[in-house]
Amino acid sequence: MELIQIRYFITAAQFQNLSKAASILHVTQPALSKSISKLEAELGVLLFDRSGKKVTLNDNGEQFLEYAINSIRELDDAVAAVNDLAQGPMLYLGLLHHSARFLQCLGEFSKVNPGVSFQVQQMEIASHEIDTNEFDMLLYPQNLLFQKYKGHTIYSDPYYLAVHKSHPLAGRESILLSEISAQKVIFIKYDNKLLDLPYHLCNSLGIRTNGDLYTNSYGIQRWLVSNNYGIGFVPQGGADAYKADPDISLVPVTDEALSQEILIGFKREKHLSAEGKQFAAFTREYFKL
Helix, strand or coil, rough: CCHHHHHHHHHHHHCEEEHHHHHCCCCCCCHHHHHHHHHHHCCCCCCCECCCCCCEHHHHHHHHHHHHHHHHHHHHHHHHHHHHHCCCEEEEEEECCCHHHHHHHHHHHHCCCCCCCCEEECCCCCCCCCCHHHHCCEEEEEEEECCCEEEEEEEEEEEEEEEECCCCCCCCEEEEEHHHHHHCEEEECCCCEECCCCHHHHCCCCCCCCCCCCECCCCHHHHHHHHHCCCEEEHHHHHHHHHHCCCCCEEEEECCCCEEEEEEEEEEEHHCCCHHHHHHHHHHHHCCC
């Protein structure tokens, strides 16, 4: 039994049409049919009920398909693991905040350490339930606290108010929070209990908004603002997509309290690889922590 026979079988089972499966696999239909027939002969059972080009899995085929998919998946995972080892050390970085400054730091480290590979995962919004064991390092706003990481503030990130281009506040050089009173605001809500900094600041200042909306996605917030369903706060470090939208106007908010601390945190020293410790030391020096 050959590996290619199993892959051919899985594709034929998915499409249940030899012509379509052959086209996807870039082989001729007779070659695909011959490969499946050979597999059936080796197993001693038929896997398909045939009707011209159409094939339908029978009971034997259904059972074999489950094992075939699991086997291929495990083999692919093994190949990926071996390739990762061949590539050298790998560090896993999670970004809960877009930061050009941090990416510049990463680039500088890579220049002097070309043998270290990185897998960087950008996460738009996260809650306390994120699996921090997946990452060697996290970049995150101050209101997202992760106990397994020792965070260091690298800079403060002020907010814009995003409004539709037709909104009365559009085009202003700056605004105060008090000016959004009675407006419909689209607040970011990370989970059932955790809301973004602007919500808590408005609440503490007694600013009453009107018919608020809540979402855990800046992408959804941006769409709602762009279509004039409300206004929303966005950190300046993550505002590039808003700036690119011709229907959105971004206005700086001058209240000093409306600025979130951006932290960088690493796994505990004992859990970091040698390369992870090296990167942590480089990052601390880069940001003068």
